Amino acid sequence: MSDHESFRQLVEKSVNILITTHKSPDPDALTSSLLTLHFLKKLYPAKYYEIVVKGPKSDKEVLTELPGFDKIRWIPRREPFDFSTYDLVIILDAGNLHMVSKKIDMHDDTTIVAIDHHDVKPNSEISLVINEGDSAASETVFTLFKKLSGKDFTIDKITAELTQIGIISDTNRFMWEKVSTQTYQIMADCTKVYKINMEKLFKKLIINTRDSIYVFGHILKNAVFNDDLVYSHISPTFVARKGLTEDDVSSGTSHFLNFYIRTLEDINWGFIVKKTSHTSGLWTVSLRSIAGSLDVMEIAQKLGGGGHTHAASTRIRADSYKDAVSQVLDFVPLSYR
Numbered sequence: 001m002s003d004h005e006s007f008r009q010l011v012e013k014s015v016n017i018l019i020t021t022h023k024s025p026d027p028d029a030l031t032s033s034l035l036t037l038h039f040l041k042k043l044y045p046a047k048y049y050e051i052v053v054k055g056p057k058s059d060k061e062v063l064t065e066l067p068g069f070d071k072i073r074w075i076p077r078r079e080p081f082d083f084s085t086y087d088l089v090i091i092l093d094a095g096n097l098h099m100v101s102k103k104i105d106m107h108d109d110t111t112i113v114a115i116d117h118h119d120v121k122p123n124s125e126i127s128l129v130i131n132e133g134d135s136a137a138s139e140t141v142f143t144l145f146k147k148l149s150g151k152d153f154t155i156d157k158i159t160a161e162l163t164q165i166g167i168i169s170d171t172n173r174f175m176w177e178k179v180s181t182q183t184y185q186i187m188a189d190c191t192k193v194y195k196i197n198m199e200k201l202f203k204k205l206i207i208n209t210r211d212s213i214y215v216f217g218h219i220l221k222n223a224v225f226n227d228d229l230v231y232s233h234i235s236p237t238f239v240a241r242k243g244l245t246e247d248d249v250s251s252g253t254s255h256f257l258n259f260y261i262r263t264l265e266d267i268n269w270g271f272i273v274k275k276t277s278h279t280s281g282l283w284t285v286s287l288r289s290i291a292g293s294l295d296v297m298e299i300a301q302k303l304g305g306g307g308h309t310h311a312a313s314t315r316i317r318a319d320s321y322k323d324a325v326s327q328v329l330d331f332v333p334l335s336y337r
């Protein structure tokens with residue numbers, strides 16, 4: 001049986017349905033979840049739906065302005081996630097339960113479906129995985145419900161808006177390899193109904209804080225070049241001394257990773273290591289590479305993390321910044337060195 005028919009059967013025999021996504025949801029996580037709710041309510045209005053996400057509740061404008069954002073119930077980060085009251089749990093933009101919550105309460109007969117587009121190994125608890133390797137989970141949801149709805153499929157404004165935001169944000173404006181003719185076709189179909197203003201959306205998506213300029217400067221100052229690689233680190237002392245916020249750090253970091261190194265002459269890949277706090281020996285590693293160069297997900301996976309071929313991350317234990325860097329370099333494939 002095809003995936004969408006299996007999905008249809010699972011939905012039809014369920015009454016209480018939970019829709020959820022990975023913790024710290026990004027735009028695609030929420031747009032794919034809200035799209036799923038929107039489509040299911042149209043197809044099966046008599047069922048009971050809840051959309052619940054691990055908090056803290058986001059206050060980012062690009063998320064709070066999504067149609068349906070107010071329908072999301074947020075549960076505290078440390079609380080266990082209770083799946084036990086639902087017949088069916090649909091997880092969006094994640095193929096692994098760990099991405100949703102560390103602790104989950106459920107019955108043996110809780111049916112879980114994952115609709116994802118990451119290259120991850122799904123848990124054995126998940127009954128059905130729908131993963132076409134699309135550009136965004138929102139693209140997969142759109143395609144799934146188009147098949148399920150058949151000739152009754154229509155694109156309304158909410159569908160058009162959510163789908164475009166999910167795809168644009170997860171592809172960094174159609175930059176990544178997973179963008180396909182299907183992606184463009186869906187975008188074309190959606191823009192006929194409602195066209196997103198790309199520049200306004202992009203500014204909301206990226207929104208660099210003013211003080212992120214200090215973080216960016218710090219990263220550039222610490223940058224080490226090695227053939228086609230550039231890496232750098234962020235010192236927690238610097239962050240504390242300057243009174244920088246988490247948003248400043250993530251803005252400065254992502255500007256370096258997602259925009260700056262990609263356009264640097266002769267550079268194919270890079271990463272940043274960042275100590276998670278003063279006291280812990282934990283470091284966050286964020287890796288990026290450009291199309292046609294090395295698979296950074298493989299490196300991240302060997303270090304216990306994951307992500308995409310050209311954008312991945314992990315957390316490692318290290319004694320110092322140099323130790324963290326050398327742990328990453330140890331896993332660069334020999335063929336690439």
Ligand SMILES: [Mn+2]
Nearest residue numbers: 028093137170
């Ligand atoms: Mn996604």
